[in-house]
Amino acid sequence: MSDEIKHECGLAFIRLRKPFSYYQQQYGTVMWGLNKLYLLMEKQHNRGQDGAGVAAVKLNVEPGYPFLNRIRSNANQPIADIFTKINNEVKELEQFQSDLLKHPGLMKGHISFIGELLLGHLRYGTQGKNNVEFCHPFIKRNTIPARNLALAGNFNLVNTDELFALINVEPGDFQKQSDLAAMMEVIHHFAVKADEESPGNLDVLKVLRKAVPLFDGGFTVGGLIGNGDSFVFRDAHGIRPAYYYMDDDVVVAASERSAIRTVFNVGENEVQELMPGMGLIVKSDGNIVVDKILEPKERRACSFERIYFSRGSDEKIYRERNALGYNLSDQILTAINHDLKNTIFSFIPNTAEVAFFGLQKGLDDYLKKVKIERILSWGKDFTEEKLAEMINRKIRVEKVAIKDVKMRTFITADTSRNEMVQHVYDITYGTVEKGKDTLVVIDDSIVRGTTLKESIVRMLARLEPKKIIVVSSAPQIRYPDCYGIDMSKLGDFIAFKAAIELMKEKGKEDCLQEIYDKCKELQRLDQLHTENLVRLVYKPFTTEEISDKIAQLITPKGLTIPVQVIFQTIESLHRACPTNTGDWYFTGNYPTPGGNRVVNKAFINYMEGKNVRGY
Structure with missing residues (x-):
């Protein structure tokens, strides 16, 4: 993705089903569970690099000894930082009491994170700051085991204020900034009530059935309870992903199927999806x-998971990203007037590569049809040379764009920073015939368009192609997200900016004030959640008009080479990704009422000049 966006989070849950002596004998180490947790987190590190955390609960601990432990980090390499510290505890024990390493029971007693219940989390800071205090898991401590709780998840909630009010909690400054804090308070509230009613006999399913319906958002959440119970649950629409696997040794859950498959070396059908609304x-x-x-x-289910967020090592996701590129081939052929001879195709590294393979196949399928039709039309009127020339025609593919080392914005002056941004990407010189070749590059999505304008298009223009066509394997991103992706400011979206520019050009600026007035009236009536009024911003314009305006907006000043932008259609997106139909950031069709409230609030913020999140 050319525009970096903060998104998602990753969950890793492990419940060991055997005594530690079993893992010592079977796998040669008491650390088997922790080793698996480390791998499960590393195989999902794409889902969060702002921080990480691990919690562990030990079963059957003698009274007075700690049974719940937690460690968190917001270091540059947070997973490595956490497990280095855990390993240092083992090394220290090995140095002074090496015999203990041969005794699983004693190891459990001396190493903080050797527990039967393990919960790991990878964080992108979509809500709250990137301080370590905001890293999951959060914990609640109590002298009564059943009232101890560790909680972590992949989610955003849009009704945190209401949740605090519901259980009569006055949130502090920290809690106001964390939706996990609100979720934690609610679950803990019902857990304590249940334990008061039936001490020592906590019904987790009953607790969750009371608490979870109160949450407005998309979520996959894991929890550990001090009495040894544990859980993972998913929202009713299945917005955020969740998968699990179990055998005689372990129960495991994670945000990505491929991570479980790789770490535990199991087949696709052995890893189950935790279905929407299930626990x-x-x-x-x-x-x-x-x-x-x-x-x-x-x-x-979130379609961005398939377009970009999840690792492409999952075979279904790989096929779907391939299909996203394949589905774009007809639009692109039309844009280049089917002139494959004078067109070069490439991709924005690195996440668009799989979609590019699909596009290449779609173009190749077209070229094969052309070859067959031409050869058949010749009848017997051809030479060996003519036939060879036709058969050997290929799609012209080059690695044109190269993502260079990350440029540090240590220079504060705007002009100097813009100069730095230009060099985030580099190009391969000599790949384009100047003034003759059209250059087509595919990106997986276009959010703000900033990097395209300030870096990619500028760099591609140095090759002096006849035309530059930028292709997005995702549709136009028009609306905020509030279910786990940090896209909540309308003014950031290049599609929204394009619609605003079109309104100004066509003298429709009064419409913006009318929409704003309607939003304010809904806000006054506490009805912001009832409809998405921002759709009215886009209604007067066709998709093509907005795409053309986006092309103008991402064209650097003074550039004379024509630039065109092509987006995936909503229909072809759903054909490629049939099980992940969540498309609210493209269509404005939000799955929960909170989504409408967020998009309308984001528009109010835009009109009032407030550069703040919509929730």
Whole structure:
């Protein structure tokens, strides 16, 4: 993705089902569970690099000894930092009491994070600051085991204020900035009530069924309870991803199927999807329940997971990204007037590469048809040379754009910083015939367009092609997200800027004030959640008009080479990714009422000149 956006988070949950002596004998180490947790987090490191955290609960601990431990880090390499510190504790023990390493029970007693229940988290700071205090898991401590809770998740909530009010909690400055804090308070509130009503017999399923319906957002959340119970649950629309696997040794859950498959070396069908509205609960005695927490609603799994966020090592995601590129081939052929001879194709590294392979296949399929039709039209009127020339025609593919080392913005002057940004990408010289070749480059999505304008298009123009066509494997991003992706300011979106420019050009600026007035009236009536009024901004214009205006906006001043932008259509997106139909950032069709409230609030903020998040 040319424009970096903060997004998602990653969850890793492990419940060991055997005594530590078993892992010592079977796998040669008491650290087997922690080793697997480390791998599970590393295989999902793409999901969060602002921080990480690990919590562990030990079963059957003698009274007075710690049974819940947590470690968090916001270092540059937070996963490595955490597990280095855990390993240092083991090394220290090995140095002074080496015999203990041969005794699993003693190891459990001396090493803080050797626990049967393990919870790992990778964080992108979509809400709150990037201080270590905001890293998951959050914990609640109590002298009564069942009232201890560790919680972590991949989510955003849009109703945190209401949640605090519901349980009569006055949030502090820290809590106001964290939706996990609100979720934690609510779950803990119902857990304490349940424990008061039936001490020592906590019904986790019942607690979650009371707490989770109160959350407005998209979420996958994991939790550990001090009494040895643990759980993972998912929102009713399945917005955020969740997968699990279990065998005689372990129960594991994570945000990505491929991570589980790789770490535990299991087949695709052995890893199950935790379906929308469901919960995976492991009781302290090891009994497992997969049951309904929420009434499932229309599946609206996030399509950005398939376009960009999830690792492409999952075979289904790989095929879908391939299809996204393939589906663009007809639009591109039309844009270049089917002139493959004088067109070079490339991609913006590195996440658009798989979509590029699909595009290449779509173009190649077209070229094969052309070859067959031409050869058949010749009848017997051809020479060996003519036939060879036709058969050997290929799609012209080059690695034109190269992502260079990350440029540090240590220079504060705007003009100097812009000069630095230009060099984030480099080009391969000599790949384009000047003034003759059209250059087509595919990106997985276009959010703000800043990097395209300030770096990519400028660099591509140095090759002096006849025309530059930028292709997005995602549709136009028009609306904020509030379910785990940090895209909540309308003014950031190049598609929104294009619509505003078109309104100004066509003398429709009064429409913006009318939409603003309607939003303010809904806000006054506490009805912001009832409809998405921002759709009215885009209504007067066709998709093509907005795409053409985006092309103008990403063209650097003074550049005379024509620039065109092509986007994936909504229809072809859903053909490529049939199980992930969540498309609210493209269509404005939000799965929960909170989405409408966020988009309308974002528009109010834009009109009032407030550069703040919409929730």
